[in-house]
Amino acid sequence: MRIRVFDSEREAAATCAQRIVRAVAARPSLVLGLPTGRTPLNVYRELVELFTRGGLDWAQVRTFNLDEFLGVSPDDAGSFRAYMERHLFQHVNLSPANIQFLDGAVEDAEAECARYEARLAEAGGLDLVLLGLGSNGHLAFNEPADGLRARCHRTRLSRQTREASLMLFGDDPSRVPMEALTLGMASILQARQALLLAFGEAKAEAVRGMVEGPVSPRCPASFLQLHPDVEVWLDPAAARAL
Numbered sequence: 001m002r003i004r005v006f007d008s009e010r011e012a013a014a015t016c017a018q019r020i021v022r023a024v025a026a027r028p029s030l031v032l033g034l035p036t037g038r039t040p041l042n043v044y045r046e047l048v049e050l051f052t053r054g055g056l057d058w059a060q061v062r063t064f065n066l067d068e069f070l071g072v073s074p075d076d077a078g079s080f081r082a083y084m085e086r087h088l089f090q091h092v093n094l095s096p097a098n099i100q101f102l103d104g105a106v107e108d109a110e111a112e113c114a115r116y117e118a119r120l121a122e123a124g125g126l127d128l129v130l131l132g133l134g135s136n137g138h139l140a141f142n143e144p145a146d147g148l149r150a151r152c153h154r155t156r157l158s159r160q161t162r163e164a165s166l167m168l169f170g171d172d173p174s175r176v177p178m179e180a181l182t183l184g185m186a187s188i189l190q191a192r193q194a195l196l197l198a199f200g201e202a203k204a205e206a207v208r209g210m211v212e213g214p215v216s217p218r219c220p221a222s223f224l225q226l227h228p229d230v231e232v233w234l235d236p237a238a239a240r241a242l
Helices: 009-026 041-052 080-087 109-122 159-164 185-189 201-212 220-226
Strands: 002-005 031-034 062-065 067-069 128-131 153-156 179-182 193-198 230-234
Touching: 009 041, 009 128, 009 193, 009 230, 041 080, 062 080, 062 109, 067 080, 109 153, 109 179, 185 220, 193 201, 193 220, 201 220, 201 230
Parallel strands: 002 230, 031 062, 031 128, 128 193, 193 230
Antiparallel strands: 067 179, 153 179
């Protein structure tokens, strides 16, 4: 792991956006794994600004989002698909055919996971994956457990994760789904490059477990220690326990 501590979250986001610009310039058909939540919001703002100024052409880029709530339709305001439309997709020239997303409204969750995994394999896997970090150490919706699933799967969300998602559902706990669909750990770890962002004191203990703790399914992010090309970008508050 290569650790970098920035003076501020905004500085890290701007640098991350420039990293994506360079990656797309080197490979216009880049396969990019994208997260949701609060952490990447400033990154998406920077990317939209760069596109507006003519600094990034998304025409050939292919995207795979990491997860989606189960039982939530893509047009539901609380869905991750709606989040991505609001914060990135509708503001840049991504081709709709190049946007891959899990459908949380399907009746057969297992078949949907198999379909998504097959589409990722057809694309050749992720070239670059952006990651956030759950306060309990989760990656995507791979929650702490006795064992982790390698491939795309249905998962039950922890209380901490559901609480972190309240903002998407009007701060109403009863509306936050109990389950989700997520890429598995192998799909994430097989990305050719990984870049994880974590900000704020609430992430400090999870950062320590990820970087310094044993590799354990009780801290899914600790498996990034096994990745050959991963960078961890933090602000001082998130880095305080290192």
